[in-house]
Amino acid sequence: MKRRGVKADMRGRGFSDRVSLEAATEWVDAHSAALAAEEIELRAAAGRVLAVDVASEWAIPAADRAGVDGYAVRSADTVGAGDYNPLELALVKADELPAAAAVSISSGDALPRGADAILPFELARTKVATVGATSNATLPAAGAGKTLEVFGAVAEGFGVERKGQQVQAGTQLLERGRELLPQDIGLLAALGVERIQVARRPRVGILVGEPKRCGESGGQGDANGPMLRALVERDGGSVVKVVALASERHGFAIAYEADLMLVAGRSGMGWDDIAALTISEVGEMAMHGVALRPGGSAGMGAVGTAPVVLLPGDPLECLCAYEMLAGRMIRRLGGRAPELPFAVVEAEVGRKIVSMIGVVDVCRVRLEDGKIEAIGTAESGGLASTVRADGFVVIPAPLEGYAPGARVSVYVYGGGTRKEQ
């Protein structure tokens, strides 16, 4: 692991030389190579990341078969049939079609030898041969031993699905790195796959500082532990443990069970901000302070072989630093696309949005009728601002904000479903 040394003790200082978000992201990418694969049961694999390319061992269909319900016929036997010129075929049960005959067939059944088309029900009517009466109302289960009246011609191949028409044997079906969709699971199951190689879920250890309390009322519990657990699981990680961060070092032992550690809280410049100091005692800090708002006191380092992302204790700052740095790391470790896991919509800036030059601002916004409005200012509003927001805009470091009417990309919270109009 390559690291840049940093002064461990930032307490009582400003972050005079924060690293750019770009540099922090490069560090994240350099320390999050995809983990090894594991084999799991296919039926548990939805949403997991395929660790191998998958080609089809078999053709689908495995042989020529009926693509619709109806009667298997020789197309030549139907030539000339019409509403005013019904032709008659013998309705038989057979694996090999006799001349001038038809076999009742269901969609998906193999074609009897000699048949080359399917006559749909709409073009035929059974006729009880011995009585001569026609009927399409009550029929014995197989309809065999009767005569079929044919009211239209079918061309060769009509209603027939050819061997390999959906998938040829040997075809590349799914690529390594794909997040398995329900239909992928279905297709693999059809092909007889029972177990599959997927990327291992990153194991994430979480250390959480005691939340700051002020005043005497309740409602000052720890937001970061439960929030980070939900975020890690959203990004495909599994949480090893959530441990309270004490000033002692022993909580860091979970680094040895984890692929990544998150430490939330005590990351700033106050006198009680001992997290970076402790990390540099039990491991190493590589960077501390990122040109990002909220989330500027984030840092990166390592304990043992596990990279550590240090997150601010303020829940809003913690969330933003997670989204911009830690989440990316977890997605990459798990073989997923590194990008923010939100739908992106283009929108127009309503009221002017102000940003700080030299810092990437994560601006929570409301989105209505294709227009956005900022909620609170860069660092105010707390976690509640992200709960009230429809999503957020990432304002690049060189900009001082957006003027009304500017077109911007909005990352939309919550799965990306658009309401029907």
Add this chain to the structure above:
Amino acid sequence: MKRRGVKADMRGRGFSDRVSLEAATEWVDAHSAALAAEEIELRAAAGRVLAVDVASEWAIPAADRAGVDGYAVRSADTVGAGDYNPLELALVKADELPAAAAVSISSGDALPRGADAILPFELARTKVATVGATSNATLPAAGAGKTLEVFGAVAEGFGVERKGQQVQAGTQLLERGRELLPQDIGLLAALGVERIQVARRPRVGILVGEPKRCGESGGQGDANGPMLRALVERDGGSVVKVVALASERHGFAIAYEADLMLVAGRSGMGWDDIAALTISEVGEMAMHGVALRPGGSAGMGAVGTAPVVLLPGDPLECLCAYEMLAGRMIRRLGGRAPELPFAVVEAEVGRKIVSMIGVVDVCRVRLEDGKIEAIGTAESGGLASTVRADGFVVIPAPLEGYAPGARVSVYVYGGGTRKEQ
């Protein structure tokens, strides 16, 4: 439950009077009122649907507090301070700020009484009082018992976060029906919430017909069971059991443990298509045959108190009928938004797309550079066509397709993340 009677035995017929997708959707909506709530642990609630409105019992912050790290001061004491006119304040430890003094404070700490602003580290430097030397390099942990040189003035309220600034006590925070995001979990945890009322997950029983086999090669396993399990879980349901559908009726006993039953296979018009017949023997069929491609042999009914959605056995048809009907039912039962759970992007039709008038066509498409191209035709391509597709277009019944250049909405498979450009 209101039902329209239908002829149970469609075998050997065409679906001459399929119901419209609109009518089928109305039936779905009429039989899927949200289930009762259940109380669960907050830490397991991410992604679940809130069953109650939540207001904040407390204010955030609970008292005026420091919003940044620095020194709590009386703003009046800093008036006139500048780089060339440093003022001196006594650096003390106190709950009540003496005159001409400062207290070291960390972001989130309560303000000492008397303080009305936070002086950031950047505007101050400690000075060891007895020696007179200035230093900002190595400092005792609290910095108290010294003098603080102040190099700038701060206005009243600077760096202070007021009681209730983020959330006022009694504020409505989250609405019933919301799918809980990680930040919602964090905010609720901060407010001391430990258990929460969420909509119960719909319990879904799945009956799956034996897949049709043809030819002698392998790779003809059941796609529908594993695929439907993944779909039901994606839509927030929990699978009671996946049972093989035999001609006997006993598999239907799981209807009595389920909020909804899915029956996949044996739904068509062939002689072996006994599903609708069996449902009408053990319960009732309300509709059979929907003007939808793929998925036209779908149907709806009930067994006991559980609604039943009958799905085609062909995996592509099964998937489409699930997406357009069953998935909506599960989302509604679970209190979720009924719409298709995909990101929607607008795109331009590349090559002409043909559709059947009077039938809603679900057309799988590839999406590249904002242009779409159909994969296969309406009913060909099998499940593999949905694996190769980036998403699908729903073509309304009155249209005969889309001409090149038409603008259409594409439902994008796979979570709605857009690749970075």
